[in-house]
Amino acid sequence: MYVQPSLIAPKTFQEEGLPIAVLEAMAVGLPLIVTRTGGMPEIVGEDNTFARIVPDQNADAIFRALKEMFVAGKCFQDTAAYSSVRLAAFSAAKQLHDLKSAYALALTNCPPTAPAGK
Numbered sequence: 001m002y003v004q005p006s007l008i009a010p011k012t013f014q015e016e017g018l019p020i021a022v023l024e025a026m027a028v029g030l031p032l033i034v035t036r037t038g039g040m041p042e043i044v045g046e047d048n049t050f051a052r053i054v055p056d057q058n059a060d061a062i063f064r065a066l067k068e069m070f071v072a073g074k075c076f077q078d079t080a081a082y083s084s085v086r087l088a089a090f091s092a093a094k095q096l097h098d099l100k101s102a103y104a105l106a107l108t109n110c111p112p113t114a115p116a117g118k
Contacts, residue, residue: 031075
């Protein structure tokens with residue numbers, strides 16, 4: 001099981017970006033418990049058999065999620081189907097495709113410029 005109890009800094013409101021450690025834990029098949037900060041909910045998706053999202057700065061919520069997952073035991077089954085779907089959203093190929101699409105959209109929405117001197 002992998003637990004990432006990140007928080008939002010109260011003075012700066014700084015929070016976790018896209019934590020690679022969560023992606024790595026998912027890639028090796030570990031069940032996850034993450035806090036509702038930064039990009040972690042986006043990585044995990046929704047609460048499910050293999051992952052829980054809990055409020056930050058709430059040790060009781062982390063404990064409850066750990067207990068529920070251990071008691072149910074299903075989180076220790078094969079996570080490959082869940083992990084492959086979630087990880088695909090963050091693959092290099094997907095990121096490149098999305099970037100190319102964003103540039104293509106931006107270019108199609110740009111008005112043509114007049115040639116210099118006219």
